[in-house]
Amino acid sequence: LGNFKILLGSLVKDEKIDLALKIFSELQGSSLVPDTFVYNVMVNGLVKSNRIDEACKLMDSMKQLNLSPDLITYSSILDGLGKVGRLEEAFSVFTKLAEEGYEPDVVAYTSLMDVLGKGGKVNHALTIFRTMAKKKCVPDVVAYSSLIDSLGKEGRVEEAYYFFEDSKRKGCTPNVGLYSTLIDSFGKKGMVDRALDLYEEMQRKECLPNTVTFNNLISGFAKAGKVNVAEKLFEEMEHKGCFPDVVTYNILIDGFGKVGMIEEAESYFKDMKLKGVVPDVITFTSLIESLGKAGKVMNACELFDTMEEEGCSPN
RNA sequence: AAUUAUGGAAUUA
Numbered sequence: 400l401g402n403f404k405i406l407l408g409s410l411v412k413d414e415k416i417d418l419a420l421k422i423f424s425e426l427q428g429s430s431l432v433p434d435t436f437v438y439n440v441m442v443n444g445l446v447k448s449n450r451i452d453e454a455c456k457l458m459d460s461m462k463q464l465n466l467s468p469d470l471i472t473y474s475s476i477l478d479g480l481g482k483v484g485r486l487e488e489a490f491s492v493f494t495k496l497a498e499e500g501y502e503p504d505v506v507a508y509t510s511l512m513d514v515l516g517k518g519g520k521v522n523h524a525l526t527i528f529r530t531m532a533k534k535k536c537v538p539d540v541v542a543y544s545s546l547i548d549s550l551g552k553e554g555r556v557e558e559a560y561y562f563f564e565d566s567k568r569k570g571c572t573p574n575v576g577l578y579s580t581l582i583d584s585f586g587k588k589g590m591v592d593r594a595l596d597l598y599e600e601m602q603r604k605e606c607l608p609n610t611v612t613f614n615n616l617i618s619g620f621a622k623a624g625k626v627n628v629a630e631k632l633f634e635e636m637e638h639k640g641c642f643p644d645v646v647t648y649n650i651l652i653d654g655f656g657k658v659g660m661i662e663e664a665e666s667y668f669k670d671m672k673l674k675g676v677v678p679d680v681i682t683f684t685s686l687i688e689s690l691g692k693a694g695k696v697m698n699a700c701e702l703f704d705t706m707e708e709e710g711c712s713p714n
Numbered sequence: 715a716a717u718u719a720u721g722g723a724a725u726u727a
Contacts, residue, residue: 404719404720405719407720408719408720409719411719411720412719435720436720437720438720439720439721440719440720441720442720442721443720443721444720446721469720469721470721471720471721472720472721473721474721474722475720475721475722476721477721477722478721478722504721505722506721506722507721507722508722509722509723510721510722511722512722512723513722513723514722539722540723541722541723542722542723543723544722544723544724545722545723545724546723547723547724548723548724549723551724575724576723576724577723577724578724579723579724579725580723580724580725581724582724582725583724583725584724586725610725611724611725612724612725613725614724614725614726615724615725616725617725618725618726621726644725645726646725646726647725647726648726649725649726649727650725650726650727651726652726652727653726653727654726656727679726680727681726681727682726682727683727684727685726685727686727687727688727
């Protein structure tokens with residue numbers, strides 16, 4: 400059974416859920432008795448593939464083996480329901496777990512908070528955050544990040560910043576994920592100076608920026624039309640040994656395209672291929688749109704025709 | 715003491 404767990408876990412991580420399901424059914428047909436742990440691996444795998452109905456069915460089928468879903472099973476399901484916008488059902492999973500006598504932990508609270516916050520119910524998420532603290536459940540960096548991200552996505556950046564400072568007061572050490580989250584919030588609001596302040600702060604505190612950090616910074620500047628700074632940051636990220644990915648290039652191609660600097664956009668397109676970063680459907684869409692708007696319709700059509708040979712199907 | 719693959723947070727058209 401231990402080997403099954405390791406195998407299924409790695410398949411789920413690689414998003415090979417169909418193969419995992421096949422092997423799981425072999426396990427069910429064998430003399431080995433699956434436990435809650437191995438069910439959790441599968442439930443989570445289905446959730447990650449957005450197959451929430453199957454995940455729920457699998458959870459329900461545990462009863463036949465006299466297994467009970469635990470806090471982890473419920474948290475996975477809650478998260479999955481929320482991600483597909485089924486907020487009420489997600490909430491009722493939280494209620495149910497409490498009714499069954501489980502004490503929600505920081506992960507269960509954060510899952511619920513995240514679902515509410517991303518589902519446009521930020522004030523409700525705030526309430527949950529406060530409830531959690533009252534229940535002596537200490538919010539960690541991920542809990543703060545989720546809340547800060549939700550506030551930021553609503554444009555409530557000063558509140559987001561308040562909670563960032565609050566996390567430090569309460570003894571949390573912001574990590575690269577938290578810094579990146581808040582940098583994104585400020586960037587999207589056009590407050591690029593605040594985003595830069597955070598970038599400097601994290602380096603003072605020896606928290607290393609990663610590709611997402613740079614992507615968020617670059618995106619903020621690009622969206623504000625400050626493509627020259629975006630370009631500088633791109634160079635800086637390469638100097639710091641942080642590799643640009645397809646998202647980095649997409650941001651730059653879109654940014655330069657939107658301000659009509661088509662040659663620069665095209666040069667990033669060349670550069671990415673040179674560096675082995677494979678363009679995706681977003682890359683092509685941005686560049687085609689920019690070429691079209693610049694009146695280079697022929698070039699746009701030609702680019703469209705190369706998509707298939709570059710292994711990218713138009714959507 | 716730490717580690718030893720089940721759940722929660724961040725980026726692009």
